[in-house]
Amino acid sequence: MGLEVPPEETGLLALHFGGAQVRLGNREKLMKKIAVGVICASGIGISTLMASRISQAFHGKVRVKSLTLGNIAKGIPNDIELLVSSFEIPDAAYEYLRVNPMLTEADISAISERIDSITKMLPAGPDEACKDIFSKIDEIELISKEIRSILKSLDIYRVHSPISFQDMVRLAAEIADETEGLSNVIYEDLMRREALSTQVIPEFRFTLLHAKTTGVSNSKFFIICPDTGIFSEPHFMESAVAVVMLIPNDDPRETLAVSVISHALFENDMFFDDIRAGRKEPVKKYTEKLLRTYLQDKVNEVDN
Numbered sequence: 001m002g003l004e005v006p007p008e009e010t011g012l013l014a015l016h017f018g019g020a021q022v023r024l025g026n027r028e029k030l031m032k033k034i035a036v037g038v039i040c041a042s043g044i045g046i047s048t049l050m051a052s053r054i055s056q057a058f059h060g061k062v063r064v065k066s067l068t069l070g071n072i073a074k075g076i077p078n079d080i081e082l083l084v085s086s087f088e089i090p091d092a093a094y095e096y097l098r099v100n101p102m103l104t105e106a107d108i109s110a111i112s113e114r115i116d117s118i119t120k121m122l123p124a125g126p127d128e129a130c131k132d133i134f135s136k137i138d139e140i141e142l143i144s145k146e147i148r149s150i151l152k153s154l155d156i157y158r159v160h161s162p163i164s165f166q167d168m169v170r171l172a173a174e175i176a177d178e179t180e181g182l183s184n185v186i187y188e189d190l191m192r193r194e195a196l197s198t199q200v201i202p203e204f205r206f207t208l209l210h211a212k213t214t215g216v217s218n219s220k221f222f223i224i225c226p227d228t229g230i231f232s233e234p235h236f237m238e239s240a241v242a243v244v245m246l247i248p249n250d251d252p253r254e255t256l257a258v259s260v261i262s263h264a265l266f267e268n269d270m271f272f273d274d275i276r277a278g279r280k281e282p283v284k285k286y287t288e289k290l291l292r293t294y295l296q297d298k299v300n301e302v303d304n
Contacts, residue, residue, distance in 0.1 A: 033060075034115050037067045037076065039085035039096070046086055046101045046199060046208070048262030053103045054084070054111065061115060066255060068212060081118050084111065087197040102203060136302045139253065143298055146257045147291045149218030154287060156280045161226040165235040168224065169194070172209050172244045176220045186215035186246065202237040204266075205230065206276065210245040219258040220246040221287070225278040241276045260294045261287060 005013075036054055040047030051064040065080065069089070076083055076094050083096035097114060099107040157175065159168070173186035189211040193199070199208040224242040226232075231239050243265070247256055264271050264286070274282040 032119065033063045034058075034082055034118055035080050036062045036064045036082045036084060036111075036115075037072075037080040038064060039067055039069065039072070039083065039087075039089065046197070046201075048259060049201075049266045050084065050086060050099070050101060050103060052263050052266050057103070057108050058112070058115060061119075066259060070212075071254065082111070082114050101201075133302060136298070140295070140298050140302065142251070142253060143257050143295055146219045146251075147295060150221045150258060150261075150291065151284075151288065153220040153222050154284055156223045156225060156278050156283070158225050158227050158278070161228050161230065161232045163226075163231065164233050165194075166191075168231075168242060169209060172222075172224065172242070173215070175222060176216055176244065176246050178216060182215040186211070186213050189213035189215065200235065200237050200239060202239075204272070205238055205240045206272075207231070207236055207239040207242040208245065209242055210247075212247050212249050214249045216246045216248050218248060219256055220244065221258055221261060223275055223278065223283070241278070243275065257291055257294050260290050264290055 036051075038047040038051045038054065047066045051066055054062060055064050067077070067080070067083075071077060072083070072094070083094065084099055085096050086099060086101040088098065089096060097110060099110070153176070157171075159171065163171075169190045170183075170187055173183040173190060176186050177183040190209055190213075193211040194209075199210065200206075201208070222244050224244065226240070229240070230236070231242070236242075245258055245262065247258060265275065266272070268286075271283070271286050274286070
């Protein structure tokens with residue numbers, strides 16, 4: 001505009017900008033991401049829904065990790081600052097926050113209070129230590145094998161609507177059995193997981209059958225749909241689809257590639273609708289995209 005700023009005004013603006021820089025610097029220290037562990041019996045499933053909602057509710061404040069009961073058998077991992085569970089953990093020797101799987105307003109408020117109290121006590125620092133390059137390469141090899149197994153197992157099976165829950169689990173176990181001798185192991189692990197905390201979600205008309213099991217050597221993902229409408233047995237609570245996810249018991253990784261599919265189920269409405277409607281080609285195409293992106297991200301970590 002061709003106007004000169006007087007020295008007094010320049011000094012005042014400098015004070016404002018200087019004060020803003022100090023405030024932002026302090027805020028940066030206080031905004032260190034809190035590591036939140038979400039408990040699930042197998043590391044996938046309802047914990048994925050909870051993890052997704054917590055990430056959305058506290059964007060920028062938290063990094064969320066799905067954990068299994070095995071991960072915390074000897075105590076909370078050192079890198080976890082807040083533990084959240086949708087079910088009662090028997091004889092727990094550590095503190096955790098019990099919440100509703102759908103995360104009510106009261107749950108969000110309780111988590112927020114915990115995050116605020118933890119944040120004030122934490123020094124600023126890097127979120128994660130860099131992994132050794134050889135460890136990353138080993139991880140990429142495991143991911144590649146897992147992705148191959150997921151895509152090979154991906155299919156949509158149709159059954160009669162009146163099928164019982166037990167028969168559904170038996171069918172899922174037989175489909176997943178790689179050796180034709182471990183279906184009973186898979187069945188027992190699935191039923192044990194369901195007994196711990198049901199994975200039938202009436203709000204989404206959706207049933208998840210998932211478990212960590214010695215019955216598979218790599219992750220499996222497939223879908224079972226009723227031939228008409230919904231599953232009619234009361235246990236399914238009018239579910240229109242059952243999604244089966246299995247992971248091997250001896251996989252050393254904390255988070256597996258199959259978890260990105262779990263996240264997408266609750267974050268991408270179109271993907272979820274395709275699954276619920278039993279549309280094989282769109283489901284397969286999007287699953288391939290998810291896994292390809294996941295693998296590429298891991299490869300990029302090595303490059304960086």
